[in-house]
Structures are given as structure tokens and as C-alpha cells.
Amino acid sequence: MGDQLPASIDLLILKALAASALHGYGIASKIARASDDALRVGEGTMYPALHRLAQSGLVKAEWRTSETNRRARFYSLTAKGRKQLAVEEANWARVTAAVGRFLKFA
Numbered sequence: 596m597g598d599q600l601p602a603s604i605d606l607l608i609l610k611a612l613a614a615s616a617l618h619g620y621g622i623a624s625k626i627a628r629a630s631d632d633a634l635r636v637g638e639g640t641m642y643p644a645l646h647r648l649a650q651s652g653l654v655k656a657e658w659r660t661s662e663t664n665r666r667a668r669f670y671s672l673t674a675k676g677r678k679q680l681a682v683e684e685a686n687w688a689r690v691t692a693a694v695g696r697f698l699k700f701a
Contacts (some may be wrong), residue, residue, distance in 0.1 A: 604644045605653075606683040607636065609676060612654060616671035618661055619645060645670055653679050
């Protein structure tokens, strides 16, 4: 299941950006809050993933002023990113259902 980790990070980031543009810290905070702090994405994972997603055309980045009046890169989904989010959610549902079936019968 180790090869699922990068896909899981991408899914979490894409889902965090589904409602609105956020900066890296905002994405990490949203993931932590929504998971009751069970999922934490550190900078060493977040920023390489955001860079990869941007290079793939799934997110775009622009400099804005944050809520604390600092310049920050805000990331938002592209149309391609919204389509990929739907694919990632469907894939995740299939994987978790398969694991659930396995755990039930193994």
C-alpha cells in the first residue's frame, strides 16, 4: 500500500482546494482540522506535492496577501484538477472498499 501514499497526498490536497484557494499552511490546517488531527501533512511533503500538482496542470499558484497580511502563494484547482479530483475520489473509494472486504474475510 506504500505506492498509494503519493496518490493519497494528492487527493487530500485536491480535496482541500475544492472549495477555495488556500496557501500551503491553510491546506495543511484544513486537512488536520477535517481529520480531527489524525492526518498531518508537513512542509516536506506538502510543497513537493504542490509543485508536482502545478507542473501537472492540476493546480495553479498565484501570490496574494494572506489573512495575516503576508505575501503567500495561494493554490487553486484548475478545470483539469477538478476532473482529477473526481477520479482520485473514485479510486480511493474502490481501494478502501477492497481493503474493507479483505479485512472482513481474511
